[in-house]
Amino acid sequence: MFTRLRLKNFKAWRDTGDLALKPVTMLLGTNSSGKSSLIQSLLLLKQTVQSPDRTVHLNLGGDEVNDLFNFGSFDDLLNQSADSLRQFTIAFDFERAEPERIKEGKFECSYGQTSSGSVVVQTLKLQTDKRLFQAVRREKGAFSILVDEESQPRMKGRDCAPERSIALSADVIARLDKDGPLAEDLSLAIRRELESISYLGPLRRKPERDYPWNKTKPGDVGSDGRAAIDALLASALLKGEEQNVVVEGVSKWLKRMKVAERLEVRQQGRSNRYELVIHRDGVACNLRDVGIGVSQVLPVLVVAYFAPKGSTIILEEPEIHLHPLAQSVLAELFVEVSRQRRVQFVVETHSEHLFRRMQTLVARQKVSTDNVALYFVEREGTSAHLRTLALDDFGRLPDWPPGFFGDAMGETREQARLMFERQKKSAP
Numbered sequence: 001m002f003t004r005l006r007l008k009n010f011k012a013w014r015d016t017g018d019l020a021l022k023p024v025t026m027l028l029g030t031n032s033s034g035k036s037s038l039i040q041s042l043l044l045l046k047q048t049v050q051s052p053d054r055t056v057h058l059n060l061g062g063d064e065v066n067d068l069f070n071f072g073s074f075d076d077l078l079n080q081s082a083d084s085l086r087q088f089t090i091a092f093d094f095e096r097a098e099p100e101r102i103k104e105g106k107f108e109c110s111y112g113q114t115s116s117g118s119v120v121v122q123t124l125k126l127q128t129d130k131r132l133f134q135a136v137r138r139e140k141g142a143f144s145i146l147v148d149e150e151s152q153p154r155m156k157g158r159d160c161a162p163e164r165s166i167a168l169s170a171d172v173i174a175r176l177d178k179d180g181p182l183a184e185d186l187s188l189a190i191r192r193e194l195e196s197i198s199y200l201g202p203l204r205r206k207p208e209r210d211y212p213w214n215k216t217k218p219g220d221v222g223s224d225g226r227a228a229i230d231a232l233l234a235s236a237l238l239k240g241e242e243q244n245v246v247v248e249g250v251s252k253w254l255k256r257m258k259v260a261e262r263l264e265v266r267q268q269g270r271s272n273r274y275e276l277v278i279h280r281d282g283v284a285c286n287l288r289d290v291g292i293g294v295s296q297v298l299p300v301l302v303v304a305y306f307a308p309k310g311s312t313i314i315l316e317e318p319e320i321h322l323h324p325l326a327q328s329v330l331a332e333l334f335v336e337v338s339r340q341r342r343v344q345f346v347v348e349t350h351s352e353h354l355f356r357r358m359q360t361l362v363a364r365q366k367v368s369t370d371n372v373a374l375y376f377v378e379r380e381g382t383s384a385h386l387r388t389l390a391l392d393d394f395g396r397l398p399d400w401p402p403g404f405f406g407d408a409m410g411e412t413r414e415q416a417r418l419m420f421e422r423q424k425k426s427a428p
Helices: 037-050 170-175 176-196 228-237 245-256 294-305 324-341 352-363 406-425
Strands: 001-008 013-015 024-029 087-093 106-114 120-128 133-137 145-149 155-157 197-200 262-267 272-278 282-284 312-316 346-350 372-380 383-388
Touching: 001 037, 013 383, 024 037, 024 324, 024 352, 037 087, 037 197, 037 312, 037 346, 087 176, 106 176, 120 176, 133 176, 133 272, 155 245, 170 176, 197 294, 228 245, 228 262, 228 272, 228 294, 245 262, 245 294, 282 312, 294 312, 294 324, 324 352, 352 372
Parallel strands: 024 346, 024 372, 197 312, 312 346
Antiparallel strands: 001 013, 001 087, 087 106, 106 120, 120 133, 133 145, 145 155, 262 272, 272 282, 372 383
């Protein structure tokens, strides 16, 4: 689980400060305020560690099949108000519940640009258990490797360049002698933390009338939910310890949202094609024939149960095309599934209903303020600004940001004023 995030000179952010990440973290705010940049920083590192080229320092994307985003160029990532150093920094802390040597650690990396335009690591810091490993860029692509507070580098050279932003090279690890295994374990733990991210974006695929299935289980649902159906089919049809877990979980939450009673997988004759059937009010309908909200929330529910335990699930606008009650129930989904499956949810949303239900869950003591973090992102000039929405134990927010979810009280007052004016004019 990620426990802290900090960005400097990254896209809309001059400096986020230390952003605490909890089992359920919600990011709210206006359009183009900088919410997505917070999410994209982690996704940028995820697609970098998954790059087939281990010498790459930062994979900006461009491969439509394998990459999550095309981030453009270095200048597209650099904050417009950055100082003359022209560097940006991504840093995070993490902790792992699995029985591994590395229980928690810190990552911090600053990036610059070479004369040829390539993005390159300037300073990499990997830290755990009060041990610190640094790779610092020198002239002509050479790097110095420092350990803890030592003033003199352990080694120097072009062959000391870090790999994929998060790892010291095999040669460096070997030359670190007894400190090498710890540096290697730390790099591996960071890699696993980034690879365990499951991301679902705001644009999801429309439903089909039926789907082919090759009897395999996908690695993830995909950023547009393209593999969510394969995950459902694998859950329903592949025998194993977790058979039907995803289907049953999806059915449970569709029912609580009052959009369906259950979900059924049906094979088309003896073919390799299957249809998804939605049952509601005694009527069975093909997924294609029900409201678009069901098909759009389906990948959200699937990834909640399909992502491996210990994963971080990043969602953008999970509430899209859902009616208010269903939007509210999403808050309950995040709280319950996070606790039951030990997964972390980082959610970017515009839904007032989702936020209000989270307040209620805090008041009901279904979730503590230690396990949920709420942030409001707003724009100040060319830079984004972060405001912590600190709920008390009764779910109340004493300091509401201006314009937060519009002006409901103002609208009510205006309606009352107009009603009294019209009544006064019509009075004899």
